Amino acid sequence: MDEAGLVQAALGGDLDAFNRLVLAYQDMAFNLAYRMLSDDAAAEDATQTAFISAYRNLRSYRGGSFKAWVMRMVTNTCYDELRRRHRRPTVALEPANPEDEEEIESPSWLADDGPSPEEQIETRELEDAIQHCIQDLPEEFRAIVILVDVQGFDYSQASQATGKPLGTIKSRLARARLRLRDCLSGFGELLPSLFRLGREAE
Amino acid sequence: MKQLISPKDWILLSSYLDDELNPRQKARVEARLQVRPELREGLADLQRTKEILRRAPARPAPRNFTLPASMAVTRPGLSLRLVPVLRFSSAAVALVAVFFIASTMMGGFLSGRQMASAPADMYAKEMTTLQMESAPAQEESEAPPPVVYWGDLPAPSEAYGLGGAGCPDGLCGGGDGTGAIPDYGNLPQPMIIATQPAGVLRAQPTTAPYLLPTPTSVPAAEEQEQPVEGTGPILGVAPTEQQGEVLEDTHRQVLPMVAAEAFEPADEERGSRPTPYGYIGAGLLVLAAALFITALILRRTVLR
Numbered sequence: 001m002d003e004a005g006l007v008q009a010a011l012g013g014d015l016d017a018f019n020r021l022v023l024a025y026q027d028m029a030f031n032l033a034y035r036m037l038s039d040d041a042a043a044e045d046a047t048q049t050a051f052i053s054a055y056r057n058l059r060s061y062r063g064g065s066f067k068a069w070v071m072r073m074v075t076n077t078c079y080d081e082l083r084r085r086h087r088r089p090t091v092a093l094e095p096a097n098p099e100d101e102e103e104i105e106s107p108s109w110l111a112d113d114g115p116s117p118e119e120q121i122e123t124r125e126l127e128d129a130i131q132h133c134i135q136d137l138p139e140e141f142r143a144i145v146i147l148v149d150v151q152g153f154d155y156s157q158a159s160q161a162t163g164k165p166l167g168t169i170k171s172r173l174a175r176a177r178l179r180l181r182d183c184l185s186g187f188g189e190l191l192p193s194l195f196r197l198g199r200e201a202e
Numbered sequence: 203m204k205q206l207i208s209p210k211d212w213i214l215l216s217s218y219l220d221d222e223l224n225p226r227q228k229a230r231v232e233a234r235l236q237v238r239p240e241l242r243e244g245l246a247d248l249q250r251t252k253e254i255l256r257r258a259p260a261r262p263a264p265r266n267f268t269l270p271a272s273m274a275v276t277r278p279g280l281s282l283r284l285v286p287v288l289r290f291s292s293a294a295v296a297l298v299a300v301f302f303i304a305s306t307m308m309g310g311f312l313s314g315r316q317m318a319s320a321p322a323d324m325y326a327k328e329m330t331t332l333q334m335e336s337a338p339a340q341e342e343s344e345a346p347p348p349v350v351y352w353g354d355l356p357a358p359s360e361a362y363g364l365g366g367a368g369c370p371d372g373l374c375g376g377g378d379g380t381g382a383i384p385d386y387g388n389l390p391q392p393m394i395i396a397t398q399p400a401g402v403l404r405a406q407p408t409t410a411p412y413l414l415p416t417p418t419s420v421p422a423a424e425e426q427e428q429p430v431e432g433t434g435p436i437l438g439v440a441p442t443e444q445q446g447e448v449l450e451d452t453h454r455q456v457l458p459m460v461a462a463e464a465f466e467p468a469d470e471e472r473g474s475r476p477t478p479y480g481y482i483g484a485g486l487l488v489l490a491a492a493l494f495i496t497a498l499i500l501r502r503t504v505l506r
Contacts, residue, residue: 019268022433030263044264051267130258148220149255155222174209174216181251 011058018058022051025067028151029074035146036078038135041170046081050074068153068160074144082139133183141176148173191193207244215245219252288497296490302483 001009001017009017027189029050033043050073059119061069134142143162148169149154153161155169207215211234217223218231230393 015269015271022268023266026263027268029267031260034261040264047263050268050271051269055269055273125255126257130255145255149252149370150258152256155217155220161226170217170222171209171213173220174213177216177248177251178212180255181247182253185253 003066007058007061010055011061015055018055021066021070025053025070029070029079031149032071032074032143032146033078035131035134035150036075036130036139036142037081046077047074050077053077065157065160067172068157071151071153071161072163075147078143079139083117129184129187133180136183137176137179141172141179144169144172145176145180149177206238211241212244212248215241216248219245219248267447285497285501288493288500292490292493295486295493299483299486299490302479302486306477306479306483 001020003021003189006017006021010021026047030043031046033046033050034040037043037046050070054070054073057073134146138147144164147158147161148155155166155173158164158173159166159169165174214223214227214231218228223231235245267460
């Protein structure tokens with residue numbers, strides 16, 4: 001059964017048909033959530049929540065790319081999680097011991113947004129460099145660049161998945177790529193020679 | 203010196219890289235790439251960035267996210283069906299609220315007019331009461347004034363009114379209304395007869411050439427029933443010692459004015475009095491807004 005048939009069966013209440021669609025897109029959904037949230041557990045929760053929401057609101061699917069529709073559920077769930085983080089920021093460790101008032105050394109307390117020498121050693125892998133730069137992007141740019149450059153969506157699918165018009169997709173993607181180029185160039189020698197970026201154009 | 207690439211050119215280069223330009227735009231970009239090396243370098247940077255991102259390792263899902271039957275018990279689309287119901291309810295409640303508010307405004311206007319006319323009504327009632335109370339006095343005051351006959355009591359064919367005969371020179375009384383001083387001729391000593399509704403009374407001759415009037419204001423009924431003797435109320439001129447005093451019926455003239463002022467409410471008091479319809483309308487308006495916001499939030503949630 002093709003995707004359209006599975007969707008029709010799911011609309012008729014066939015849970016197995018919907019679960020087959022879940023299996024087809026769960027890797028993509030989890031990757032999108034992980035790139036957006038940069039946290040495995042949060043990405044897992046967001047993915048599960050998105051699929052539940054997709055099943056419960058399956059009647060709002062109006063045709064078109066089902067993949068883009070499901071990814072829209074994922075991106076919206078991630079936006080909700082990011083907003084929740086902004087409202088209730090959490091600090092894992094106390095910065096100071098209340099008894100002797102001495103600072104407690106902890107990795108989260110010492111973390112720096114910029115690539116420190118220790119981080120440069122730890123982020124030799126391409127994965128970490130990319131994830132670091134994606135996290136530096138504004139949230140409204142992040143989903144678009146992940147969908148287009150990481151997941152391989154075309155502009156119309158990205159537009160459907162984010163609910164933004166094509167013009168917005170084009171401009172945000174170009175600005176996101178420029179920011180990523182600048183960020184990745186900071187890793188310099190950590191990137192494979194093939195991908196070392198120059199800034200001659202500026 | 204190298205030229206900077208404008209944001210518009212970056213967008214064109216990015217779209218060109220993804221092959222998202224129409225043929226005309228694509229041809230223009232390719233033509234510019236031939237003559238501007240900075241554009242070529244910028245395009246190469248974007249291409250490398252895209253390649254790096256494309257090579258980002260995919261993370262496999264840590265587990266299956268398939269839904270068990272327990273997660274699928276909720277009726278799909280139920281929330282979506284609630285949206286139009288909430289919208290319709292919001293519109294209906296808003297209409298009712300507008301009706302109540304309009305009624306309040308109209309009612310406030312009408313009640314304002316009623317409140318404004320209420321003191322006038324009370325004033326009119328008060329005036330009626332006072333007029334009814336003073337009616338006998340007015341009748342008495344409109345009764346024919348005492349007539350003075352001189353000498354014996356003939357049946358006078360005409361009277362000269364208001365006791366004008368009390369003054370020998372004819373200046374004290376009203377005369378016959380023409381302004382001419384009646385000729386009384388040689389009259390004997392005056393004899394005062396006060397004409398009352400009860401009839402004509404004979405007055406006793408007095409030695410006083412002039413009769414000093416007593417206050418003419420509303421004599422008591424029993425006083426009027428009695429024959430006037432001596433210095434009774436004849437001419438309506440207060441004695442010298444009583445002149446300037448507040449007369450007995452002063453309250454009958456002043457009280458209506460005081461009552462009218464007392465019953466007139468202040469303007470702000472009249473306009474700011476709340477009504478139950480106003481509260482109901484405001485409450486319904488809040489309810490309509492709450493329903494509308496709920497529908498909005500539900501729709502946004504459902505479409506995610």
